[in-house]
Amino acid sequence: MDFNSLAIKIASRCNLNCSYCFMYNLGDTTYKSQPKFMSTEIVDNIIDKTKTYIQQYNKKEFFFLFHGGEPLLAPKEFYIDFVTKVKKIEDELNDVVFSFDIQTNGVLLDKSWIHLFKELNISPSVSVDGTKKAHDMFRVDHKGNGSYDDVFKGVTLLNNEMNFADIACVININDTPLEIYNSFKKMDVSYVNFLIPDYTHNNYPFNKDETVMGDWLIELFDIWTNDANRFKIPMFLGLLNSLTMINESSTNESTVLIIETNGEIEAIDSLKACGHGFTKTGFNIKENTFQDIEETSLGKLYFNNFTSKLCKQCQECPIQEVCKGGRLVHRYSKEKGFNNPSVYCKDLIKLIAHIQKFFISCFPDLHEKENIEEINPADIINYLSSTNFDTNFYHKKELESFSEKNIQLV
Ligand code: SF4
Numbered sequence: 163m164d165f166n167s168l169a170i171k172i173a174s175r176c177n178l179n180c181s182y183c184f185m186y187n188l189g190d191t192t193y194k195s196q197p198k199f200m201s202t203e204i205v206d207n208i209i210d211k212t213k214t215y216i217q218q219y220n221k222k223e224f225f226f227l228f229h230g231g232e233p234l235l236a237p238k239e240f241y242i243d244f245v246t247k248v249k250k251i252e253d254e255l256n257d258v259v260f261s262f263d264i265q266t267n268g269v270l271l272d273k274s275w276i277h278l279f280k281e282l283n284i285s286p287s288v289s290v291d292g293t294k295k296a297h298d299m300f301r302v303d304h305k306g307n308g309s310y311d312d313v314f315k316g317v318t319l320l321n322n323e324m325n326f327a328d329i330a331c332v333i334n335i336n337d338t339p340l341e342i343y344n345s346f347k348k349m350d351v352s353y354v355n356f357l358i359p360d361y362t363h364n365n366y367p368f369n370k371d372e373t374v375m376g377d378w379l380i381e382l383f384d385i386w387t388n389d390a391n392r393f394k395i396p397m398f399l400g401l402l403n404s405l406t407m408i409n410e411s412s413t414n415e416s417t418v419l420i421i422e423t424n425g426e427i428e429a430i431d432s433l434k435a436c437g438h439g440f441t442k443t444g445f446n447i448k449e450n451t452f453q454d455i456e457e458t459s460l461g462k463l464y465f466n467n468f469t470s471k472l473c474k475q476c477q478e479c480p481i482q483e484v485c486k487g488g489r490l491v492h493r494y495s496k497e498k499g500f501n502n503p504s505v506y507c508k509d510l511i512k513l514i515a516h517i518q519k520f521f522i523s524c525f526p527d528l529h530e531k532e533n534i535e536e537i538n539p540a541d542i543i544n545y546l547s548s549t550n551f552d553t554n555f556y557h558k559k560e561l562e563s564f565s566e567k568n569i570q571l572v
């Protein structure tokens with residue numbers, strides 16, 4: 163078991179009421195049984211057990227991500243107390259570096275919060291859904307009013323006070339890439355983490371023979387590369403790095419665990435799209451250690467299996483080293499667990515081929531010298547769809563026992 167980040171849900175309530183929010187508005191009401199804010203007892207357990215874990219696994223860096231609900235609903239003293247306690251173990255452990263991030267909806271951002279982030283070295287990221295029209299369609303307050311104008315003010319303040327503004331944006335293909343790109347230029351952001359929506363093989367809303375997401379991303383990529391003052395898009399930078407075989411250390415999904423407000427230990431939120439209660443382990447930081455997760459059926463799937471193992475099709479795929487099978491949630495199906503290629507497989511092939519073409523056009527000599535083969539998306543799709551890859555990487559029994567256990571936990 164190997165992870166290096168904890169996402170901590172320090173507040174279980176939110177000042178917004180986004181219509182698509184899986185915490186409040188998609189049938190899961192478990193937030194009602196959570197305390198509104200994380201207690202000092204849970205914080206002490208988190209820090210204590212993180213210290214033990216770091217010592218056992220000889221970690222050199224560790225990330226804390228403050229999350230919610232809306233984390234800015236918690237009092238500022240919470241952050242001062244948390245960071246002070248972590249600094250204390252940082253001194254004791256000697257050669258470990260801790261980093262702090264916070265994911266906020268941005269509505270409550272003001273100068274006093276930003277000063278606190280600077281003082282405690284916390285890096286904020288704000289969730290924005292692209293254009294005002296798209297954002298206000300879903301990201302509304304409890305009276306139904308759109309939140310874009312408040313968020314815009316918060317992001318402007320971040321720019322003024324910290325000289326950077328990082329954004330997380332779930333892609334909504336109803337807006338064109340140009341509309342979305344221009345709206346972020348207007349905000350003058352530094353970095354946009356575009357996220358492909360969390361669909362599985364069981365609830366994918368698009369036609370699998372079409373590549374709407376890939377085509378959308380290709381258009382965005384072209385706009386981005388043609389802009390001399392572009393902001394950073396980690397998805398594109400990551401693919402460019404992989405194509406040029408530059409290895410960058412990054413936090414991937416399997417290296418993150420979630421701590422709920424009441425101390426429950428869970429798998430990453432995006433896997434909630436795999437089914438109600440899917441991320442539950444039944445363990446709590448008060449009584450359990452992180453290592454206990456390894457013995458759960460979810461832990462076996464999550465840590466021991468599919469992070470290192472790809473399905474047969476991905477293993478045989480010529481661009482596997484660049485694509486890496488896509489994100490975990492996109493591989494899931496009720497029938498075969500994570501033993502599938504990404505539901506966005508064809509989109510990824512097209513996007514990666516397009517980015518490689520761009521790269522080759524920038525460095526034609528290098529391309530010839532290194533004898534790099536050009537990716538032909540049609541050839542790969544034909545090869546993958548004409549071959550039978552039906553080999554399972556875990557036993558059916560394992561999947562069944564996981565499903566049974568998870569149903570019991572819900
Ligand atoms: S801001 Fe985040 S936590 Fe709050 S309602 Fe919206 S999606 Fe949910």
Ligand code: SF4
Nearest residue numbers: 476479485487504507
């Ligand atoms: S392109 Fe498709 S088959 Fe290839 S690694 Fe990615 S998801 Fe797997």
